[in-house]
Amino acid sequence: MQQIPRIQISHFSYLQSDLIGSGYKSQVYKGVNDLNGDLVAIKVCNMKQLTNEVELMLLNQEIYALGLLDSPNIIKMYQCIRSQSNTYIITEFCNQGDLAQLIERKNHLQENEATQLFKQIITGFLEQTRKGIIHRDIKPSNILLSNGIPKIADYGFSKIMNVQEKVYYNVGTTLYMSPQALMDNQYSEKSDIWSIGIMFYQTLCGCTPWVAETEKEFIKLITTTPIQFPKKILLSPHAKDFIIKCLQVDMNKRFSANQLLDHPLFNEKPRLLQISGSFHITRGQTQYQQQQKDNEWKRRLSPREVIDRNYNNNYFNHPLKPQFSIQNPTKDFLQNDLILQNIFYLLKLILRVAKLIDHFDFFNQNCLQEKILYFMIKHALFKTKQFKLMIDSNINTLGLVNFHQYTLNTDLKKQYSTEINEFQHNFTRSFERLWMRVQDNQNIYKILIQDQKFAAVFDRSELEVLSHYVLMLPVLKQAIYELRTVLSIKLNLYTDFQIPEPREEAAIILLDYLVLYSQICDNIAQNLDNFTYRITQFQLKKVVETKPINNNKCKYRDICKQIGNLQLML
Numbered sequence: 001m002q003q004i005p006r007i008q009i010s011h012f013s014y015l016q017s018d019l020i021g022s023g024y025k026s027q028v029y030k031g032v033n034d035l036n037g038d039l040v041a042i043k044v045c046n047m048k049q050l051t052n053e054v055e056l057m058l059l060n061q062e063i064y065a066l067g068l069l070d071s072p073n074i075i076k077m078y079q080c081i082r083s084q085s086n087t088y089i090i091t092e093f094c095n096q097g098d099l100a101q102l103i104e105r106k107n108h109l110q111e112n113e114a115t116q117l118f119k120q121i122i123t124g125f126l127e128q129t130r131k132g133i134i135h136r137d138i139k140p141s142n143i144l145l146s147n148g149i150p151k152i153a154d155y156g157f158s159k160i161m162n163v164q165e166k167v168y169y170n171v172g173t174t175l176y177m178s179p180q181a182l183m184d185n186q187y188s189e190k191s192d193i194w195s196i197g198i199m200f201y202q203t204l205c206g207c208t209p210w211v212a213e214t215e216k217e218f219i220k221l222i223t224t225t226p227i228q229f230p231k232k233i234l235l236s237p238h239a240k241d242f243i244i245k246c247l248q249v250d251m252n253k254r255f256s257a258n259q260l261l262d263h264p265l266f267n268e269k270p271r272l273l274q275i276s277g278s279f280h281i282t283r284g285q286t287q288y289q290q291q292q293k294d295n296e297w298k299r300r301l302s303p304r305e306v307i308d309r310n311y312n313n314n315y316f317n318h319p320l321k322p323q324f325s326i327q328n329p330t331k332d333f334l335q336n337d338l339i340l341q342n343i344f345y346l347l348k349l350i351l352r353v354a355k356l357i358d359h360f361d362f363f364n365q366n367c368l369q370e371k372i373l374y375f376m377i378k379h380a381l382f383k384t385k386q387f388k389l390m391i392d393s394n395i396n397t398l399g400l401v402n403f404h405q406y407t408l409n410t411d412l413k414k415q416y417s418t419e420i421n422e423f424q425h426n427f428t429r430s431f432e433r434l435w436m437r438v439q440d441n442q443n444i445y446k447i448l449i450q451d452q453k454f455a456a457v458f459d460r461s462e463l464e465v466l467s468h469y470v471l472m473l474p475v476l477k478q479a480i481y482e483l484r485t486v487l488s489i490k491l492n493l494y495t496d497f498q499i500p501e502p503r504e505e506a507a508i509i510l511l512d513y514l515v516l517y518s519q520i521c522d523n524i525a526q527n528l529d530n531f532t533y534r535i536t537q538f539q540l541k542k543v544v545e546t547k548p549i550n551n552n553k554c555k556y557r558d559i560c561k562q563i564g565n566l567q568l569m570l
Contacts, residue, residue: 009088011033012034012042013031013034014030025055028042028044030093038093039095040078040093041090041092041093041094042090044088045086048085051452058156058157061159062089062155063077065133066089066091068131072149073120073123073151074127075091075151075154092146094145094146094151095147096144099117108233111204111234111235111239118203119261121196122266124150124152125192126257126261129257133158133159133160134159134161134187134189134192135155135158136158136172136192137156138176138199139173143199175218178191179194181194182218190251190254193255194247194254197255200239201227201243209227209228209243209247216392219389219393219395220395222249241265242265245259332405332406336401336403339535339536341541342538342541343532344416344423346540347427349513349516349517349543350377350380354377354430356506356509357510362486362510363479363482365482367444368482370444371451371475372476372479374458375468375472377427377430378431378468379521381427382462384423384427385462388424454475457471469522470525480518483511484511487556494553497553516538
């Protein structure tokens with residue numbers, strides 16, 4: 001029988017049949033150090049598939065973190081090898097699976113056993129804190145077990161503390177994310193401590209403390225519902241107190257890193273965690289492919305889940321504080337009113353543009369019409385979801401100033417509930433129609449999926465991400481280019497001030513709207529967080545409430561000048 005050749009990387013090798021997991025644009029294999037015969041894990045990242053700056057930055061941050069960290073309770077990287085086509089991350093191989101699998105096998109751990117385990121996990125966490133690393137995705141499936149020793153793994157979404165970056169990432173797994181991370185994309189060592197608290201509760205009780213059907217319900221639960229402990233499981237006051245202090249909604253009251261091991265819970269000498277048997281790892285059973293329970297949804301990074309966040313350390317409590325005076329509530333309230341009104345006008349603009357595109361069918365090449373409608377309707381769904389969450393759950397999803405006082409003085413439900421529900425109904429229905437149209441037409445579906453960038457964001461998620469706008473902009477520019485080209489030919493039949501036929505007139509109106517909408521989306525792509533406060537600069541009320549007039553050749557020329565000035569052409 002012919003022997004299957006091993007794939008060689010330096011003095012490490014693996015078989016393609018020894019796949020033990022796969023992640024985002026990467027695969028993990030069980031390999032061997034050919035010099036000493038030790039087992040290793042080899043993560044293979046296909047560099048040809050990492051097509052944007054963010055993906056490369058994340059990979060580099062993972063390599064940086066693993067190279068910097070040195071603790072028996074953190075997965076050890078032996079070597080990183082780069083070739084023209086792949087990057088190989090070689091780490092130690094863990095032979096007992098992960099904490100999620102251990103909890104599943106045992107239902108839950110006894111307090112003494114869990115405490116010993118978590119003392120070691122916290123030791124690893126303190127090492128990453130000392131080195132200025134935030135993990136941002138601590139959960140049971142990212143705690144590997146090797147010979148009874150827990151090791152924090154998967155630094156693919158890690159971040160360096162106190163480094164001013166242009167790009168921030170909304171990553172993690174929802175059940176383990178802190179309120180600050182969920183609502184404001186704010187990460188620190190204290191967001192990791194929240195995750196540790198959730199994980200410790202789950203290890204002791206066999207379930208997470210809060211479970212909800214939707215993210216909206218989940219956010220409301222963790223911010224308003226006190227933690228409850230199962231009566232059937234005997235927990236010491238120390239264990240309960242430790243969990244409660246890790247899960248303080250106000251992160252200023254939450255445990256800091258240097259307080260964790262000082263807690264009375266951890267006053268015993270550590271001993272090796274006894275895990276019965278050598279846990280056999282099969283394909284798909286590693287930290288890279290841990291299957292979550294049906295009620296557990298994830299926020300995992302993909303190109304569509306990258307968020308440009310420019311916030312300061314006070315963002316969660318006082319968004320964009322320097323721009324408005326908290327001591328001048330009247331000014332703040334008026335500004336908030338103006339922002340909310342403009343969001344409504346933005347939704348009306350999107351609705352109007354979508355109807356024009358859908359009715360006149362201007363774009364019939366390469367499914368451009370479907371792409372534009374998809375991006376615009378999803379944009380509207382992002383905003384309606386945020387708006388509804390704000391008025392239904394009293395959560396500051398739109399980053400308004402002096403929000404608590406504002407809600408005490410303003411009946412948001414009375415003012416906006418009817419309209420926002422109508423918007424949500426209309427846009428949800430439009431999205432479902434579009435989605436079914438694409439799914440039912442294999443020709444359209446194939447064309448869309450062949451566009452790899454579009455395929456990366458083509459889903460039903462209502463999570464607003466920067467990549468949505470980054471990828472939408474070229475599509476809008478293509479639409480502007482095509483519409484401008486067609487009009488340049490059609491309008492040759494008309495004089496400067498002659499009103500053209502309805503189709504050409506609609507095309508002029510649409511071109512004008514698309515230019516404005518492109519500016520809005522470009523602004524969002526540049527400053528996703530700050531955009532709320534700049535939405536008023538586009539004078540959307542005037543645009544939406546004023547009927548377009550003089551839709552003639554002269555107006556077309558003016559729009560073309562604007563296109564040139566804004567550099568909106570391809």
